[in-house]
Amino acid sequence: MTGEVTLGDRPLTIDEVVSVARGKTQIVLSDAALQRVSATRDIIDALAAGDVPAYGVSTGFGALATRHIEPALREKLQQSLVRSHAAGSGDEVEHEVVRALMLLRLQTLMTGRTGIRASTAVAYSELLNHNITPVVYEYGSLGCSGDLAPLAHCALALIGEGVVRDADGVLRETGEVLDTVGLQPVALAAKEGLALINGTDGMLGMLVLALADLHVLVRAADITAAMSIEALMGTDRPFAEDLMALRPHPGQTASAANLRRLLAGSPIVAGHRRDDRRVQDAYSLRCTPQVHGAARDTVAHAAAVADVELRSAIDNPTVLTDGRVESCGHFHGAPVGFACDFLAIAAAEVGAIAERRTDRLLDRTRSHGLPPFLVEDAGVNSGLMLAQYTQAAMVAENRRLAAPASVDSVPTSAMQEDHVSMGWGAARKLRQSVANLGRVIACELVGAARGLEFRRPLAPAPATGAALAALREVGVAGAGDDRWLAPELARAEELVISGALVHAVEATTGPLG
Numbered sequence: 001m002t003g004e005v006t007l008g009d010r011p012l013t014i015d016e017v018v019s020v021a022r023g024k025t026q027i028v029l030s031d032a033a034l035q036r037v038s039a040t041r042d043i044i045d046a047l048a049a050g051d052v053p054a055y056g057v058s059t060g061f062g063a064l065a066t067r068h069i070e071p072a073l074r075e076k077l078q079q080s081l082v083r084s085h086a087a088g089s090g091d092e093v094e095h096e097v098v099r100a101l102m103l104l105r106l107q108t109l110m111t112g113r114t115g116i117r118a119s120t121a122v123a124y125s126e127l128l129n130h131n132i133t134p135v136v137y138e139y140g141s142l143g144c145s146g147d148l149a150p151l152a153h154c155a156l157a158l159i160g161e162g163v164v165r166d167a168d169g170v171l172r173e174t175g176e177v178l179d180t181v182g183l184q185p186v187a188l189a190a191k192e193g194l195a196l197i198n199g200t201d202g203m204l205g206m207l208v209l210a211l212a213d214l215h216v217l218v219r220a221a222d223i224t225a226a227m228s229i230e231a232l233m234g235t236d237r238p239f240a241e242d243l244m245a246l247r248p249h250p251g252q253t254a255s256a257a258n259l260r261r262l263l264a265g266s267p268i269v270a271g272h273r274r275d276d277r278r279v280q281d282a283y284s285l286r287c288t289p290q291v292h293g294a295a296r297d298t299v300a301h302a303a304a305v306a307d308v309e310l311r312s313a314i315d316n317p318t319v320l321t322d323g324r325v326e327s328c329g330h331f332h333g334a335p336v337g338f339a340c341d342f343l344a345i346a347a348a349e350v351g352a353i354a355e356r357r358t359d360r361l362l363d364r365t366r367s368h369g370l371p372p373f374l375v376e377d378a379g380v381n382s383g384l385m386l387a388q389y390t391q392a393a394m395v396a397e398n399r400r401l402a403a404p405a406s407v408d409s410v411p412t413s414a415m416q417e418d419h420v421s422m423g424w425g426a427a428r429k430l431r432q433s434v435a436n437l438g439r440v441i442a443c444e445l446v447g448a449a450r451g452l453e454f455r456r457p458l459a460p461a462p463a464t465g466a467a468l469a470a471l472r473e474v475g476v477a478g479a480g481d482d483r484w485l486a487p488e489l490a491r492a493e494e495l496v497i498s499g500a501l502v503h504a505v506e507a508t509t510g511p512l513g
Contacts, residue, residue, distance in 0.1 A: 007125075008033020008110040013105070014303070018212045019204065021100035027111060027125045036112030037121055038434060039306060040319045044115035046218035047325060048074060048454035049188035053429065055317050055327055056194040078193030078426045082159060085197055093150065093202075095165065097431075098136050100156050100205025101147065102128055104310075105196065106126040113313035114195035115325070123186050124158055124196075130181045130219040131167040132157065134174075134496030136202075140414060143333030143423030145316060147202035149426070155196040160185025179292045199314040200333045200428035200513045206427035207306050210434050214299050214343065217437055218292060221350050221507050222255055224444040225288045228261035228357040228463045231451025233368045235272045236263045244289070251300065252293025254513035259289060261509045266461035268452075282366075284356035291353045299335040302339040305457055333423025337406035340426035347433040355395045358388050359410045361447045374450040374479060381482045383386060384447050387489060391443035393437040401436075442492035445501070453478050463508045 003023075005016045008030030019025040046323050047054045053068055060067035061081060069077050102124070108114060109121045127134075133156035140149025156162040160175045162467025178185060188196075229236070239256040280286060317327045362384055363370045405426035412420040449468045454458045460468060473476070474486045474495050495501045506512055 004028050006030055008036075009331055013310070014109055014208050014211055014306060017103060017205065017208045017307065017310075017498075018101045020343070021209060024131065027103070027106065027128050030329035032315040033110045033112065034118045034121070036159045036442055037110065037116065040112045040115050040265075040321070041117050043319055043323055044143075044191050054325055057191045057325075061194065075188065078188035078190065079130055079159065081193040082152050082155045082188070082197065083161070085148050086156040086162060088149040090138030090154055092433075093136040093138060093167075095133050096209060097202065097206055098133050098150075099128060100153070101136075101150060101202040102134075104201035105154070105199050106311075107152060108199055108201070108313050108315060109195065111313040111371055111512060113318050113320075114315045115191045115319045116195045117189060117192065120158075120186055120192055120196075123183070124167060126183055127154075127157060130183070132177055132181070133165040135163050135165065135171070138428070141202060141424035142410065142417075143200065143337055143406075143421035143425070144331060144417060144419070145201055145378075146199040146314065146333065147424055148483050149198050150202045151199060152195040155193065157187075158186050158196065159188060162511075171348060198316050198331050200309065200331060200336055200423060201314075203333050203336045203340065203423040203427040204427045206431055207302065207336055207343075208310075209428050210340070210343060210427075211303050213434050213438070213497065214347070214473050216439060216497065216502055217287060217434070218255075218296050218299065218350070219258065219502045220441050220445075220496045221295075221354060222258040222288075223262060223464070223467050223501060224354065224448055224513065225285075225292065225357065226259050226271075226445060227452060227460070227467060228361060228449035229259070229281070229285050229288070230263065230266055230460050230464055231361060231367075231370070232281075232285060232357070232447050232454060233268065233272050234281045236260060236266075236269050238281070238286045239289055241444055249293055249297060250296075251296030252289045254288035254296060255292040256397045258301050258512045260261070261512070262463040263461050264463070264503070266459075266464070268458045268460060282360065284323040284353050284360060288353065290294055291349055291432045293469065295350045298342050298346040298502065302343050304431070305335050307338040309321060309410050310388035310419075314461050320429055334406065337423030337426040339420045340423065340430040341404040342396070343428050345402045345424070348395070348402040348432070351395050351398050351437045354440050354444045355388070355391050356389055358444045358447045359385075361451045362388055367451070368499075370451055370454050371479075374447060374454065376479055377481075383479070383482070384450065384485075387443050387446060387485055390489070391440050395438050398433050398436050398440075401433045405429060438497040439489070439493050442489060442496045445496060446476060448475070450479050463505050466505050466508045467501060471503055474500075 006028045134154045136150045141147040239259045372378040375381040375385030404424045
């Protein structure tokens, strides 16, 4: 994806953050915003020239805030802050996460509330525009005072130190890469080091990316659920509009409406209506809109949190337009950490109910006539037996990942920072949970598609038939003798997470809710 996003005139949207993080969208800095940045920088320059102690300008940091720093050492103070705080460890954080956190930090810089120089903001934007990605590590952030270590590694690149991935993804020394593209390292002035690292941008970036993914996955889950309901000879009657009106949660209403549209015109469902022996379907079928709907409502709540954060200026101390420079606690990641933890619970449950439907498809005692493990000549062939094992393993992991990170504060900085959010950890486990959910839905897709084909000559609904056709078009074959299954599951996963499955179905149904 290419294009431009302008910073400083208005808050970023979720789509804009994703376009920069995952594409090659260029950053343009608003002239009006740069003027605001310069105006508040004058306030910091006045403080730096005076004798009144100001946190982050003429003092140390954290538990060292009582140390007065002489004017001659104040530039060194900022450089030292960045170097010492670039203390991450573990595996590299993903390219898209680093770009998202840099973009969001730059957005705060452009609010004119941090006291940074306009030239420093421009230099930061050039790292993004040249697709220079600082190496950020898995561990180092407690989510308070923001994502210090991850942001410090990005600031380290700005001053020409450390290592980065260049535009081709090659790991190189920062100074060498800057020289190659014609950029100069920045010599940080008073407060700039602190302004570059004191924000919740990493955890917010991961929340925004997860929201974008979940927007696709909740619709994909409705699609695979509809396919399973058909394949299991289920009914659409529990999803009726008048029944949904008796408990009108917005997400449940939307999911049920999707299921009605997805199952519309299904000869298989019509055949169920003539079967008086089936009183009601199992919970994993009948309660699909309740579970999927609750997840949708959780996504909506988290999106509202993200929207507020995208409109916020997060720094400490904060520069106000009346000239005050005030300490505050906006860097505390509790709102974002709570939202990430809540989403992990929702993702775990959408995956859990999908696995129950898949297991039912494979069990001849509960599948209403389907062959064991959805394979011909079962016993000689094992069919999708191990696909469900893989699915169950990811469901189990997502249950572990649903344990909240945000309640697990560990005091730091000699007890000055005595309650931290662990929002970074909440966001990191959310990423894994969302990735697992995409794979779990893909497993259901593969199983439900086989189930529908075993119902022939009865045909599926036009919408679920479109999903089945899309799966076959990407090279996932139907039942037959056992074969190497992992590549087919991978192709199904890509179909799900890319949004291609949803798009294929929406060509038949119109936009799903």
